[in-house]
Amino acid sequence: MTRLAQPPGRLPGQGSVKTAQQALSSLTARRGGLPPAGIGLPCAVPGRRPKGWARVVRCQLSSPQRPLQASAVLRRVSDEQKKEPLASSSQQQFDSHPTDPQPEQEPQGPRPSYTGQGGQESEDYESEEQLQHRILTAALEFVPEHGWTAEAIAEGAKTLGLSVAAAGMFHSDGSELILHFVSQCNTKLSELLEQEQKLVQLGEAEKKPTDQFLRDAVEARLRMLIPYIEKWPQALSILLLPHNIPSSLNLLTSMIDDIWHYAGDQSTDFNWYTRRAVLTGIYNTTELVMMQDSSPDFEDTWRFLENRVADAMNMGDTANQVQSTGEALVQGLMGAAVTVIMVESLPIFSISQPLSAYAKRILR
Amino acid sequence: VYQVFESVAKKYDIMNDSMTLGIHRVWKDILMHKMNPSPGTLLLDVAGGTGDIAFRFINYVRSVRERQLQQKLKHHQNLSWQEISESYQEDKFKSLGDSQVVVCDINKEMLKVGKQKAQHLGYSEGLSWVLGNAEELPFDDDKFDVYTIAFGIRNVTRIDLALQEAYRVLKPGGRFLCLEFSHVSNPLLSRLYDIYSFQVIPVLGEVIAGDWKSYQYLVESIRRFPPQEELKAMIEDAGFLKVDYQNLNLGIVAIHSGFKL
Numbered sequence: 001m002t003r004l005a006q007p008p009g010r011l012p013g014q015g016s017v018k019t020a021q022q023a024l025s026s027l028t029a030r031r032g033g034l035p036p037a038g039i040g041l042p043c044a045v046p047g048r049r050p051k052g053w054a055r056v057v058r059c060q061l062s063s064p065q066r067p068l069q070a071s072a073v074l075r076r077v078s079d080e081q082k083k084e085p086l087a088s089s090s091q092q093q094f095d096s097h098p099t100d101p102q103p104e105q106e107p108q109g110p111r112p113s114y115t116g117q118g119g120q121e122s123e124d125y126e127s128e129e130q131l132q133h134r135i136l137t138a139a140l141e142f143v144p145e146h147g148w149t150a151e152a153i154a155e156g157a158k159t160l161g162l163s164v165a166a167a168g169m170f171h172s173d174g175s176e177l178i179l180h181f182v183s184q185c186n187t188k189l190s191e192l193l194e195q196e197q198k199l200v201q202l203g204e205a206e207k208k209p210t211d212q213f214l215r216d217a218v219e220a221r222l223r224m225l226i227p228y229i230e231k232w233p234q235a236l237s238i239l240l241l242p243h244n245i246p247s248s249l250n251l252l253t254s255m256i257d258d259i260w261h262y263a264g265d266q267s268t269d270f271n272w273y274t275r276r277a278v279l280t281g282i283y284n285t286t287e288l289v290m291m292q293d294s295s296p297d298f299e300d301t302w303r304f305l306e307n308r309v310a311d312a313m314n315m316g317d318t319a320n321q322v323q324s325t326g327e328a329l330v331q332g333l334m335g336a337a338v339t340v341i342m343v344e345s346l347p348i349f350s351i352s353q354p355l356s357a358y359a360k361r362i363l364r
Numbered sequence: 365v366y367q368v369f370e371s372v373a374k375k376y377d378i379m380n381d382s383m384t385l386g387i388h389r390v391w392k393d394i395l396m397h398k399m400n401p402s403p404g405t406l407l408l409d410v411a412g413g414t415g416d417i418a419f420r421f422i423n424y425v426r427s428v429r430e431r432q433l434q435q436k437l438k439h440h441q442n443l444s445w446q447e448i449s450e451s452y453q454e455d456k457f458k459s460l461g462d463s464q465v466v467v468c469d470i471n472k473e474m475l476k477v478g479k480q481k482a483q484h485l486g487y488s489e490g491l492s493w494v495l496g497n498a499e500e501l502p503f504d505d506d507k508f509d510v511y512t513i514a515f516g517i518r519n520v521t522r523i524d525l526a527l528q529e530a531y532r533v534l535k536p537g538g539r540f541l542c543l544e545f546s547h548v549s550n551p552l553l554s555r556l557y558d559i560y561s562f563q564v565i566p567v568l569g570e571v572i573a574g575d576w577k578s579y580q581y582l583v584e585s586i587r588r589f590p591p592q593e594e595l596k597a598m599i600e601d602a603g604f605l606k607v608d609y610q611n612l613n614l615g616i617v618a619i620h621s622g623f624k625l
Binding site for chain 1: 367398399401402404509510534535536537538539595605606621623625
């Protein structure tokens, strides 16, 4: 579903720049989530310009997470409805994806056929990753009690009928649980924004102005934290551990990307970066404010958010204003300088005569 | 195999310490940390005659349980008197929290030494000692949360049978952990290790335990044991998933772990 466009009969190693451009533009059109290749590619290795296909691979450092996330959406949706064999087969594709650090094993026993076996799935046939996701989802309800720890995961495994030792599959500091939760929230947010967009397209709702849209999106996302708010500072600190930073940063940037995409951002210049940086700043600061907010229903936090978004909007205007003010100022100064010189020069002319006479008298 | 361990039982611990220069304690501690058991876990320790793993397990679970109870008490400080009195009636504040270890060994002498050690060190609750063969465990299916075998699996004649038995007695979601001497890939260390094994260890065996032959057998059995990847494949064949291994000391010892999912 997210395989990059490959013209038939061409090996990946021979990809030309044209293919790369096609692939990039197709991805950009799909999600608006990548800067166009025209800008100095920030993710390319400095000093080296790998050719064609390798360049595409290099530039999509963040995209492997998206296919994985997209497949996660598919998996979750299908998990809820019924255990879809189709999801498992696409799951199997991504099982061999290099982003997964641990070696994936096939389930023991006769090879399950993933095409066509309607409602006959039993637990043996789901892949390990699916089972891991189920355990983590079940563990989330124990988080308010045990925190984001291996204990919560163990309790979650118990509810699924597995032994508590199954928590040994995960890292002992609970980071997988947090990452799972964050990606789940991001997925929910995307679905929410997509639904809203559909309503607007169908004409059933009004298109919101940008600042209102951003405010609502960030508020919706932060509200998902409310059930876990007491243990969330612990989660934030775990997400900042060095071995977690790549994944947590990935999730954060893709969420911000999503929000801007649904906000209708079509920018193709440096604005792309500033917008994302600004929104990331707003989101992070609002999250921190929320941690220590004790007002009813977090009113203070939403007011803070409102002010920050307004600031950001004004900042854009101010930047323009400053520029034009600067120009006006410079012109004014120039004019003033010319006038002053002209005015000053008159007295100087009038002074110069007696001054030179005086000078002569002294020097005599 | 039986006779080797009969003669070795009494001096087992001393020999372990002298052969490995005491590092075996660290290895077993690392195994315990990897297991990270929570209170309420049922452990089966196979070929764990003198009880090293079992005692470490009990210590670990006790400390985790203490921490849990402390957390509960802290939480209690916010409750009303009514709720606190109710909780006192419910909770028995068990120090082990229902965790149990079953130590199983093929050799009666090893079990005897283990029981004596337990009494001597003061471990009374949560321990059971069972005589049994790893290839044919006297337990029902789906009983245990964790199955460990520390330095025992190379003495089993048919490793695949032992692995199948392990799979059988584990609950779904249960974990298989195996701590064993393994293959050193680093050539320099491998040479040193060989020299140490073949020259020093049998001599130590003769001096301390008065038994050259058993320790020569020991060293040879280490060499004959399949290396990490092969053992991993065998564990997968028995039906375990997410099989992984961790080398300690560059491969002198390896911990293999698998899950019954």
